[in-house]
Amino acid sequence: MEERTLKVATSSYACLILAILYVFDPDMATSTSDDGNESVATVKKPLYESSTQFRNWRCSPEKLAHIRHSLNEAAVSAIRNTFEAAEPGSSANVSFLDADEELLLVKLYVSKIPQLCALFRFPEEVEATAITYLKRFYLRNTVMDWHPKSVMLTALFLATKTTNNPISIEAYASHIPKTAPSDVLDLEFLVAQSLGFEFAVWHAHRALWGIWLDLQNFPGDPIRLPMSAYDAALGHIRTSRLTDTEFIYAPSQIALAALSLVAPDAATKWADTKVSADTDTSAVSLSSMVESIKSLILSSGKIPDVESVREVDRRLRICKNPEKVPGTKAYLAKRAEEERLAEEKRAKKVEEVQKAMGADPFGEEIKNDAPRPGLVDYDDDDD
Amino acid sequence: MDVVEKANLDRQKRWIKDSKAGEGTYAVVYRGHEAATGKRVAIKKIKVGQFKDGLDMSAIREVKYLRELKHQNVIELLDVFSSKMNLNLVLEFLDSDLEMIIKDRSLVFLPADIKSWMAMTFRGLEFCHRNHILHRDLKPNNLLIASDGQLKIADFGLARDFADPGFKMTNQVITRWYRPPELLFGSRYYSSAVDIWSVGCIFAELMLRTPYLPGESDMDQLKVTFRALGTPTEEEWPGYMKLPDYVTVGQFPKPSLRDLFTAASADALNLLNKCLTYEPRRRISAREALYHSYFFGLPYPTHPSKLPKCAKQVAASRPLEDLNGNVEKDATGPGVHAKNNRLKRKLSSPVDEPKGRSIARRLDFTK
Numbered sequence: 228m229e230e231r232t233l234k235v236a237t238s239s240y241a242c243l244i245l246a247i248l249y250v251f252d253p254d255m256a257t258s259t260s261d262d263g264n265e266s267v268a269t270v271k272k273p274l275y276e277s278s279t280q281f282r283n284w285r286c287s288p289e290k291l292a293h294i295r296h297s298l299n300e301a302a303v304s305a306i307r308n309t310f311e312a313a314e315p316g317s318s319a320n321v322s323f324l325d326a327d328e329e330l331l332l333v334k335l336y337v338s339k340i341p342q343l344c345a346l347f348r349f350p351e352e353v354e355a356t357a358i359t360y361l362k363r364f365y366l367r368n369t370v371m372d373w374h375p376k377s378v379m380l381t382a383l384f385l386a387t388k389t390t391n392n393p394i395s396i397e398a399y400a401s402h403i404p405k406t407a408p409s410d411v412l413d414l415e416f417l418v419a420q421s422l423g424f425e426f427a428v429w430h431a432h433r434a435l436w437g438i439w440l441d442l443q444n445f446p447g448d449p450i451r452l453p454m455s456a457y458d459a460a461l462g463h464i465r466t467s468r469l470t471d472t473e474f475i476y477a478p479s480q481i482a483l484a485a486l487s488l489v490a491p492d493a494a495t496k497w498a499d500t501k502v503s504a505d506t507d508t509s510a511v512s513l514s515s516m517v518e519s520i521k522s523l524i525l526s527s528g529k530i531p532d533v534e535s536v537r538e539v540d541r542r543l544r545i546c547k548n549p550e551k552v553p554g555t556k557a558y559l560a561k562r563a564e565e566e567r568l569a570e571e572k573r574a575k576k577v578e579e580v581q582k583a584m585g586a587d588p589f590g591e592e593i594k595n596d597a598p599r600p601g602l603v604d605y606d607d608d609d610d
Numbered sequence: 611m612d613v614v615e616k617a618n619l620d621r622q623k624r625w626i627k628d629s630k631a632g633e634g635t636y637a638v639v640y641r642g643h644e645a646a647t648g649k650r651v652a653i654k655k656i657k658v659g660q661f662k663d664g665l666d667m668s669a670i671r672e673v674k675y676l677r678e679l680k681h682q683n684v685i686e687l688l689d690v691f692s693s694k695m696n697l698n699l700v701l702e703f704l705d706s707d708l709e710m711i712i713k714d715r716s717l718v719f720l721p722a723d724i725k726s727w728m729a730m731t732f733r734g735l736e737f738c739h740r741n742h743i744l745h746r747d748l749k750p751n752n753l754l755i756a757s758d759g760q761l762k763i764a765d766f767g768l769a770r771d772f773a774d775p776g777f778k779m780t781n782q783v784i785t786r787w788y789r790p791p792e793l794l795f796g797s798r799y800y801s802s803a804v805d806i807w808s809v810g811c812i813f814a815e816l817m818l819r820t821p822y823l824p825g826e827s828d829m830d831q832l833k834v835t836f837r838a839l840g841t842p843t844e845e846e847w848p849g850y851m852k853l854p855d856y857v858t859v860g861q862f863p864k865p866s867l868r869d870l871f872t873a874a875s876a877d878a879l880n881l882l883n884k885c886l887t888y889e890p891r892r893r894i895s896a897r898e899a900l901y902h903s904y905f906f907g908l909p910y911p912t913h914p915s916k917l918p919k920c921a922k923q924v925a926a927s928r929p930l931e932d933l934n935g936n937v938e939k940d941a942t943g944p945g946v947h948a949k950n951n952r953l954k955r956k957l958s959s960p961v962d963e964p965k966g967r968s969i970a971r972r973l974d975f976t977k
Contacts, residue, residue, distance in 0.1 A: 274741060279677055298613065367614050388663075388670050391770050396663045415664045416692060421614045424690040424697075426674040 275477060279425040284363060284474060291474055292326075294366055299326040302369035306548045309557050313549065323546045328539045329370045331531050336375035337361055337469055338530040343383060346402060349392060355430045357386035358468045360422060366474075367421045372548045373414070380406060381414040389426040431464045431473070434482035438497055445500070450493050460485040466528035472520055484520035621691040625700050627653055636666060641703070644688075650703040651688060658695045668767035669697060675743055675766040676701075683734030685754060685764040704764070705757050708812070709750035710920050712819055717918040721875065724816045725904065726911035727753075728881075730761035731809055736896035738763065739802045742772045746783040748808035750815060759914030772801070781855075784808060786831050787821050791842075792890050794832050796855030803890035806899070810885025817871055817878070832859045839886060840864025847888040877904035 275281055286294070303323045310318035324332075337358050344354040360382040361375065368378075380403060387393055396408040419426075439457050442450040463485035467473070472481050487494035495514070502510045549557035627640040631652065640653040656669045676687035676699075689700040708727065711717060731753060738745055746768040754764045773779050778798040784790070790807030792800055814822035823838055825831025836842075841862045842850060850856070867879050874882070881904040884894035894902070905911070 277678070277680065301613070367617075368612065372612065385665070388665065388667060389674055393663070393667060412664045416658060416695060416697075417614070419665060419697075420618060420692055424673050425677050426670065427678050 275429060275479075278429060279423070279427060280429050281477075283423065283425060284366075286474060288471065288475060291366075291471055295326040295330065298366070298369055299324070299329060302371050302548075306371055306546065309548065309550055313556050321546050322542055324371060324539060324543060328542075329365065331536055332370050332539050332543070333361065333365045333375050334469055335531050335533070335536045336379045340379060340383060341465070343379075343403070347394070347399075349383075349387065350390075351432055352390045352430070353383070353386050353392050355432060355468065356390050356428050357383040359428045359430075359473060360386055360418065362473070364418055364421045369548075370543065371546055372551050373417070374543070374547070377410060377414055378418060380411050381418050384411050385415055385418055385426075429478045431467065431478040431481035431485065432461060434479040435460055435464055435485060438479075438482055438486060442493060442497055445496075450496065452490055452493060456489050456493075459489045463488050463524055463528075467520075467524045469530065470523050470527045472523055476516070476520055480516060481520055484517045484524065487517050488521055488524070618691050621689055622693060622698075625651060625653060625689065625691070625698075636668070642700070652701045652703050654699040654701060655693075656697040656699065658697050665697075671769050672766045673697070673699065675769045679738065679741060679743070681734060681737040682760060683730045683762055684737060685762040701764075702756070702762075704754040704762060706755045706920050707751045707764075708753040708755065708761065708816075711755065711918060712750055712815060714918075714920045715819075717920070719816065719819075719918060720909070720912065721873075721878070722909040722912045723917050724813075724878075725909070726914060726917055727761055727816060728809075728813055729900070729905055729911050730914070731763070731812065732896050732899045734761070734763040735805055735809060736900060738769075739805070739896050743769055744772060744802060745769050745805050745808075747785060748805055748812065749785045749788045750812055753812070755917075755919070759917045759919070761914070773799075775799075786828065787811065787824050789831065790890070791832060791835055791888060792850070792853065794828055794835075794855070795850060795853035795857075797853050801890060802895065803893040806885050806893050806896065809896075809899075810882055813878075813882050813885060814871070817874055829857070829859075832857075836860070836862045838865070838870075839888070842888040850888070875904070875907070877902070877907050880904065 306323070307318040307321075310321065340357050340361065341354055344357070357379075361379055364373075364378055364382065365375070384396070384399055387399075396412060400406050400408045400411055435457075442452065460482075464481065467481055467485065472484075476484075483494055483498060486497070494517070498513055498517075499510060502513055549555040550561045552558055624645055625642055626645050627642045629641050631639045631641045633639070637654050637656045640655065642651050642653040643649060644651060656666070658665060658669075673687070673690060676685065677690070680686065685704065686702045687699060688702060691698050691700070731748075735745065735748070743766075745763065745766065747765055748763070752763065752765040754762045756762060768783050770779065776799075779800065781793045781796050781798055781800075784793060784804060788808035788811045790804050793804060811822050823831065823834050825834040836859050841859065841864075844851070867874075867883060871879060871882070881894070881899065881902045884902070885899070887893040
């Protein structure tokens, strides 16, 4: 049985590797068709390209900066309004965070995930997935609404489940200081929602393992690198998780760059065997891309300086959204408004049901598509 | 309002819930439609708040895999949105499933019909396996049938990615009658071959019109399997006696499949045999099966639109796989009926079902 699983598993790396041939092209993001219908597709596209990661979580560095800036601007103006509503003039002296400061804070908590994972002895898959979740979360949310310290814990817990390594919430929370199960679970739905319920993540460390197996299988001329080279390349991949590479490049491209940082010759040789089979991607464009990834890893793959983050965090205590802080006036006002809307909805529903009950009982059942009174779902209070 | 909340609200507004179609163990299913187009959908509302450990694993699995998979023969997840603490999956609307069709005694299957269903099953499964996903719960009532006759693999609540070599998986998967012997013997390292065994059982069931290996317990399942296919020899399946939960089941001779499947073609029996091969490594893969001579010989598979369909249930009853408890409702052969009730693992609301039917009858009457 071992032999077979090995064969199948290797092929799963092979398809990750196929994706190496893809170079980022902003047009592709829109032109990629959604239908994965095999019988229609004439050109066989790599599996990676039908993934939600390829379709929805990939953009150019400029687009990434734009997303973060507009998210930050919208958040600042919304929170400013909340402050003003509670007490006019109160937002004047608040120094809100800018997009870069938000990113800095997120990055610090990205760097905490490996420590937590080591504590629990979670596999690499869990760690990498949790980091991706945390980073994706802040492409849809601001740290001024949700502090990364709490989101990180939820992202990690969710990642244990989506990667099929579940542990009970009690076991999880009891190992983390000052954390109750509800602290983790309360945010779970929000995190899942922010991820668009797209839980599957393609990781660079898997692609690296695929390249590593490939190197040993070059026909006639296997490349033998010491295991320490693999470990060093894996180290670069772990570093890359602190950067934006995963939003810009394919996992296989990041893996190739990581290998290239350790064993440039082997990386080039491996890439040549892939490129020669493909007409779209030239060796030159691939190598320039690898160089950009390498410099991105080396330049921005650093854990932020704790002192500068502490300064950001101190300001965050003042500028965070009061609507999200239980007990504040704005928080209570928002909850009250939500409760009022829900009550309105329920009342409307009851009215509808009563109306339906009052109608001609003989006329009712014939119309199949009209809501039948007996089937009204009383516990469905959400539509 | 947060960006996320707003995006969710927009999604929610795209879909309209109409009426409750049934209730499963962890979900309520509604018939619904798309606001803009009127396209029929099924909305599966999963109650999230009730689980101690937060989002439930089977909901996570289902969403995770269906989000990624798009294929003609895999059920399509059109959208996901949340309402309060509920997770709503918007799925394509499917009228019936293969189990209902198998049990509808008024339908006659031609060999070409069976070939068509098998081809669609293997196509969908090949796509799952190509994406490195094990389904781990294939059975006739998880193979849904669209109104145009297309078969779609559904219910990914037990699915998972292929494990890396040397990593354990649970053997507590696949509904017993469709479970391969390596899982019954407690194997924790297995492959896509487990799904192929299930497809073999479904293939046999399509020909027999009754479940092929209906064991009454895990132990009995092995006995039923060995009685039908012969006790494997060490040569046929090297090393199986060393599997963790190995027990001696008894010696049964290998009967000829021909004796039971009297009407099957030689090609059909050959493919069946390759799906029900004991040694998982020698079992045929989904891809190989698609190239099997069975699919190239005469008769050619029936066009999906011309396949037999249950006439009655189409009206209303159950769009989703979740409501398995109800399938035996009409036109079931006497013996099969009683037997099947034992294995049903999911609940459904007993009240809605007959009501739905009586309404359908009255509809006919008024015409």
